[in-house]
Amino acid sequence: MPLDAIRVLDLSRLLPGPYCSMILADFGAEVIKVEEPTMGDYARAEYPKIGKDSAMFHSLNRSKKSICLNLKTAEDQAKFLQLVKDSDVVIESFRPGVMKRLGLDYETLNEINPGLVYCAITGYGQDGPYAEMPGHDVNFIGYAGLLNMMGEPNGAPQIPATQIADIGGGAYPAAMGILLALFERQKTGKGQMVDISMLDGAISWMPTFFPNYLASRKQAKRGELDLSGKLACYAVYETKDQRWLSVGALEPKFWKEFCQVIGKEEFIAKIRAPIDVQTQMKKEIQEILLQKTSENWMEIFETIQACVSPILSFDEMVNDPHVKARGMIQEIDDPELGVIQHVNTPIKLSRTPAKITGAAPSLGEHTETIFQKH
Structure with a gap:
């Protein structure tokens, strides 16, 4: 080793x-x-x-x-x-x-x-x-x-x-x-x-936004960072069954697919719109996603490249087929303690x-x- x-x-x-x-x-x-x-x-x-x-x-x-x-x-x-x-x-x-x-x-x-x-x-x-x-x-x-x-x-x-x-x-x-x-x-x-x-x-740990402050001496407010709550294309939304979806449609090609699936083609050109427009888009997207369950939406997005995924519980994560395929949960058999599960190294x-x-x-x-x- x-x-x-x-x-x-x-x-x-x-x-x-x-x-x-x-x-x-x-x-x-x-x-x-x-x-x-x-x-x-x-x-x-x-x-x-x-x-x-x-x-x-x-x-x-x-x-x-x-x-x-x-x-x-x-x-x-x-x-x-x-x-x-x-x-x-x-x-x-x-x-x-x-x-x-x-x-x-x-x-x-x-x-x-x-x-x-x-x-x-x-x-x-x-x-x-x-x-x-x-x-x-x-x-x-x-x-x-x-x-x-x-x-x-x-x-x-x-x-x-x-x-x-x-x-x-x-x-x-x-x-x-x-x-x-x-x-x-x-x-x-x-x-x-x-x-x-x-x-x-x-x-x-802040390479996506702190350098912007160093360059401009202007600090964004909480919730106004692109990847921390500002953008409608990069957010979490509740579904009908009180579950949640994560949407990471940050690039225009993914955002276009997402907007077409939910029937909001008019949002496509607004991917980088001001925060007031983003807030309104999030409100409307939320209303749409509340009409179906998380499972329903994942079936719809299964073949669509829009960076939409479920937000899993630990029970679901450890049984997820990809997590299993990557071997991220390992078992060892201890003679005194029995089988112990460990998080594998990434x-x-x-x-x-x-x-x-x-x-x-x-x-x-x-x-x-x-x-x-x-």
Whole structure:
């Protein structure tokens, strides 16, 4: 597998760091979770449970190993430093300064292992006036200006259902940064620090509208972005059975097909009309789509290329034939826990694909075996 010679020491917990190391583990890295002895990763305590640990914990920590160390003690610090000598990557998600106070910061670890890639995932990065502030996803996307653009016109900002800054702004840039540093190490033999700020990442998630502000210094209002509520051709509509359809007829050829199907050819030329016209078109389209069920409309649009699709529940999504064909829900059979379903990685490699090799470890499951080798 691509990373089967890479050892990762993961000190992070909850979502961004474990998601990052999950990606690395899926592609063969030996990921050792370093957990404090009494509680371990806080995510273990969430509900619902699979065995003793939460479903979320199992999903994020599959194929990993777990050891328990109290990094506030000199004895366990020494054990950790011994592991660092033979490792390639360290991931941590403490606030800046915590690892330095423990005597385990990048500069210290780099002296022990000059080839080490050290990745710190934090809310605001290693420097700047907010560096030591606490925060969560809603704070990071709030500072980024992203949350301000979510929601209906004249309404409150709408918190997204998934954690954009944690995953898209934290976990994925961290995984990419680690791989870039490992790639560069092949040329120089030297590791480096990977500084990941979830606020930075959230700012980078706005390429379709933020550059417009940088060019004009004019900010669109909430609900007035083309792809976030303004356009009638890119919206969600309710159907007769109280289901919803997503319409993504953004290009003229798709919009033309859509308008012809619903009998509104006069809308074709208005695809980029002003917002007041868009609002009126949405109102009329909604009245039409309420006349049939979601299933009826999908039968009508089945052979029409108009970018119309149903909005699925999780029950429907996991049984969708395309999701099944792409193998996005994988099963592993654990001898103690039985069959566990996992979300597969979205990264598909043709020759060396990802593989889920086992369930998440119990707290400290591998402490003895790991240190017997050292």
